[in-house]
Amino acid sequence: xxxxxxxxxxxxxxxxxxxxxxxxxxxxxxxxxxxxxxxxxxxxxxxxxxxxxxxxxxxxxxxxxxxxxxxxxxxxxxxxxxxxxxxxxxxxxxxxxxxxxxxxxxxxxxxxxxxxxxxxxxxxxxxxxxxxxxxxxxxxxxxxxxxxxxxxxxxxxxxxxxxxxxxxxxxxxxxxxxxxxxxxxxxxxxxxxxxxxxxxxxxxxxxxxxxxxxxxxxxxxxxxxxxxxxxxxxxxxxxxxxxxxxxxxxxxxxxxxxxxxxxxxxxxxxxxxxxxxxxxxxxxxxxxxxxxxxxxxxxxxxxxxxxxxxxxxxxxxxxxxxxxxxxxxxxxxxxxxxxxxxxxxxxxxxxxxxxxxxxxxxxxxxxxxxxxxxxxxxxxxxxxxxxxxxxxxxxxxxxxxxxxxxxxxxxxxxxxxxxxxxxxxxxxxxxxxxxxxxxxxxxxxxxxxxxxxxxxxxxxxxxxxxxxxxxxxxxxxxxxxxxxxxxxxxxxxxxxxxxxxxxxxxxxxxxxxxxxxxxxxxxxxxxxxxxxxxxxxxxxxxxxxxxxxxxxxxxxxxxxxxxxxxxxxxxxxxxxxxxxxxxxxxxxxxxxxxxxxxxxxxxxxxxxxxxxxxxxxxxxxxxx
Amino acid sequence: xxxxxxxxxxxxxxxxxxxxxxxxxxxxxxxxxxxxxxxxxxxxxxxxxxxxxxxxxxxxxxxxxxxxxxxxxxxxxxxxxxxxxxxxxxxxxxxxxxxxxxxxxxxxxxxxxxxxxxxxxxxxxxxxxxxxxxxxxxxxxxxxxxxxxxxxxxxxxxxxxxxxxxxxxxxxxxxxxxxxxxxxxxxxxxxxxxxxxxxxxxxxxxxxxxxxxxxxxxxxxxxxxxxxxxxxxxxxxxxxxxxxxxxxxxxxxxxxxxxxxxxxxxxxxxxxxxxxxxxxxxxxxxxxxxxxxxxxxxxxxxxxxxxxxxxxxxxxx
Numbered sequence: 001x002x003x004x005x006x007x008x009x010x011x012x013x014x015x016x017x018x019x020x021x022x023x024x025x026x027x028x029x030x031x032x033x034x035x036x037x038x039x040x041x042x043x044x045x046x047x048x049x050x051x052x053x054x055x056x057x058x059x060x061x062x063x064x065x066x067x068x069x070x071x072x073x074x075x076x077x078x079x080x081x082x083x084x085x086x087x088x089x090x091x092x093x094x095x096x097x098x099x100x101x102x103x104x105x106x107x108x109x110x111x112x113x114x115x116x117x118x119x120x121x122x123x124x125x126x127x128x129x130x131x132x133x134x135x136x137x138x139x140x141x142x143x144x145x146x147x148x149x150x151x152x153x154x155x156x157x158x159x160x161x162x163x164x165x166x167x168x169x170x171x172x173x174x175x176x177x178x179x180x181x182x183x184x185x186x187x188x189x190x191x192x193x194x195x196x197x198x199x200x201x202x203x204x205x206x207x208x209x210x211x212x213x214x215x216x217x218x219x220x221x222x223x224x225x226x227x228x229x230x231x232x233x234x235x236x237x238x239x240x241x242x243x244x245x246x247x248x249x250x251x252x253x254x255x256x257x258x259x260x261x262x263x264x265x266x267x268x269x270x271x272x273x274x275x276x277x278x279x280x281x282x283x284x285x286x287x288x289x290x291x292x293x294x295x296x297x298x299x300x301x302x303x304x305x306x307x308x309x310x311x312x313x314x315x316x317x318x319x320x321x322x323x324x325x326x327x328x329x330x331x332x333x334x335x336x337x338x339x340x341x342x343x344x345x346x347x348x349x350x351x352x353x354x355x356x357x358x359x360x361x362x363x364x365x366x367x368x369x370x371x372x373x374x375x376x377x378x379x380x381x382x383x384x385x386x387x388x389x390x391x392x393x394x395x396x397x398x399x400x401x402x403x404x405x406x407x408x409x410x411x412x413x414x415x416x417x418x419x420x421x422x423x424x425x426x427x428x429x430x431x432x433x434x435x436x437x438x439x440x441x442x443x444x445x446x447x448x449x450x451x452x453x454x455x456x457x458x459x460x461x462x463x464x465x466x467x468x469x470x471x472x473x474x475x476x477x478x479x480x481x482x483x484x485x486x487x488x489x490x491x492x493x494x495x496x497x498x499x500x501x502x503x504x505x506x507x508x509x510x511x512x513x514x515x516x517x518x519x520x521x522x523x524x525x526x527x528x529x530x531x532x533x534x535x536x537x538x539x540x541x542x543x544x545x546x547x548x549x550x551x552x553x554x555x556x557x558x559x560x561x562x563x564x565x566x567x568x569x570x571x572x573x574x575x576x577x578x579x580x581x582x583x584x585x586x587x588x589x590x591x592x593x594x595x596x597x598x599x600x601x602x603x604x605x606x607x608x609x610x611x612x613x614x615x616x617x618x619x620x621x622x623x624x
Numbered sequence: 625x626x627x628x629x630x631x632x633x634x635x636x637x638x639x640x641x642x643x644x645x646x647x648x649x650x651x652x653x654x655x656x657x658x659x660x661x662x663x664x665x666x667x668x669x670x671x672x673x674x675x676x677x678x679x680x681x682x683x684x685x686x687x688x689x690x691x692x693x694x695x696x697x698x699x700x701x702x703x704x705x706x707x708x709x710x711x712x713x714x715x716x717x718x719x720x721x722x723x724x725x726x727x728x729x730x731x732x733x734x735x736x737x738x739x740x741x742x743x744x745x746x747x748x749x750x751x752x753x754x755x756x757x758x759x760x761x762x763x764x765x766x767x768x769x770x771x772x773x774x775x776x777x778x779x780x781x782x783x784x785x786x787x788x789x790x791x792x793x794x795x796x797x798x799x800x801x802x803x804x805x806x807x808x809x810x811x812x813x814x815x816x817x818x819x820x821x822x823x824x825x826x827x828x829x830x831x832x833x834x835x836x837x838x839x840x841x842x843x844x845x846x847x848x849x850x851x852x853x854x855x856x857x858x859x860x861x862x863x864x865x866x867x868x869x870x871x872x873x874x875x876x877x878x879x880x881x882x883x884x885x886x887x888x889x890x891x892x893x894x895x896x897x898x899x900x901x902x903x904x905x906x907x908x909x910x911x912x913x914x915x916x917x918x919x920x921x922x923x924x925x926x927x928x929x930x931x932x933x934x935x936x937x938x939x940x941x
Contacts, residue, residue, distance in 0.1 A: 537684040538830070539684070539685075540683065542685075542910045542911040542912045542925065543910065543914060545812055579892055599830045599831075600916070610827075610829075
């Protein structure tokens, strides 16, 4: 197959040659690696790559992905890194308005609007930046002779991939892993990986989040060597009877490789001690176990995030251990009963924040230390919940929330605010069939990747994307795929005719206390929460008490998520004062901008707490 | 000069009224509309005459709800204030304003137990209103009372209080009140106590704006170790204390005026920090938080300019 640049223009094309999304479980070649906690089967490709920037496709170094291409004149760039932060292309912050505002007249294809066109919309645009990445590499010894996959954990906003001149695939959806099978194209040594990354594509319509608009490989890239018998996907579904605390865990595996005659040994460990186990055979590449816990289980919750460990060992037909897959999980239950969200049988109260991934030095390239600091900040300020606004985060963040007992609202990478803010004159995905598959794929990818994370209590369909058939189908997808969690979407408030089909909860943003009281006293069809409230821009967060009183007064008022956790500002050296200072939208000559509107955190961009956080600590502490 | 008695000595100057107390000396100006000099513990404490203050640097939420467009006249009132009246009383008895030639009747030997001077200021607003500021000096304190006359038709106030600008930057301040930065609608989390703050921190909101307020304060004590006086060659710390005289007050202690803050879009645009700006307020508008683009601060936290407001405190020595 050949790469086709017109895919950039076509919303119907968003994944080509990608592996199906699957659980984010880790896997080890044997007991030694597992005990050490490091897998030789994973080769991280982060580091210096070769790079060339072009303002549009026509200006890109022609054939840069071909094996005989001489890239000795290419620059060097860090992976991961935003291309803008490396000094190519303008750093740009815009909120609702699409980034082409005032520069290019763009209307989405299939929308029926007179300005709508498709071919060449981005692929032939004068301004449509391209990053050409090249990485020469040798395969690590442990991966040689094995099936090899590559996982891009975050590439903004569309990418084409070649290995040794062979086209591998195409991916959109910036914030979920994009994975490809390299087995047929890879060599033990002398490989050349080429990635062409685009700032503009039809995905731009779906990624109109209120944030800095970057592009590039901004999360890790990893190679995986797959054992000859390998668990492609793992699905762990714990269940608990809240009266008796009797627990069961159902385990489903999808295997690949030498599955004939294979066996899986499944154990449940509590604090290192095996408390239950099952052995199961493999049929049609699948294995299942349903394990009853021998004693009453301890529930997972914010103050006691009790996790059990599942250990799965795969044995080939000849009885050889090929893979160890560990997966931590907790027993917890979320449901709606009597119009109230019950968590482990008790009314759920969300002391939440919206969290963008942010670092003043790296933008959305953040570190483990940043995540650890954030969890500690949550804990000391009685924050018990996080909404991953408005896209899936780094995989490590979900694991940390599992371990810390942080209740997650996991949001699909979807926002189309610029398509309807002036009234629903035009809106994607709306009810356009041509846009449906892309957003359903985003929902599915999020679910399949993150389904085993105990911390996720809500799937959120996205943010500020209005509502139509596409959103209704996303809702139906989650309801069918996952009966163990609730579905959230706020945007249906703007299209109430879809309320019966979208969102298990009544969600609002920035509702006044009076509006909330009105809903809870006059309407109250669904439990209520605020997916965004207490807009903490600058010196703000006054009047928290008015919301807190509603939580006390109305059982169906479940609290919400403060907007938001951290200021999105960037550290820049100021020539005039010689100081390193924080800059925001418009400070990079970027227009159209919404300037300081990206700075609404309860912590500053340098991860120091804003004064207002003592108010958060106080009110969230009352319901902790 | 004999400063051992508890009597105040009065200097009926040609443009000022000087009061010499055992531990301090204060000069009230007839020209500038207030205290021109306050000498205490070897230091000058007044850079320019303290004035009533009406403005705070707009917050993002203020701008979002267009408060600045409704109440922008208070910025002008804060910057340009006309002193339109002066009254002096000695030991509780009003005297003719001792400007020349009236002051020629005095000898230089006058003393008193209480000297009070009231300045009336008229705001540059439409309609105009007045603020009366009374300083009552006794042997160990200067009591300050500022009274704002509400007037129908005036837009809401950002703040009402008194602003003291000291000649050099403080090394820090101590206060008894609530922890952290608090506002009328954001003080539930504040814990009452005695706190020390090093330096004059400006809260680093990306766009400089109103910050550093401390609600429900019993007293604040500002410490400086530097002066502008060329004849002074050492740095020794001195502390000036402001205590409540009745109701608790709100204060902020920053190196900048509201106007300097208002004018900056980034912190690096603020001038080098060199002074101490202490605002002691009797009324403070809330900061709000429902949103930053439309909704006003909740009604209980507005400051009506159609009603009277007061702030009372004393500088104690």
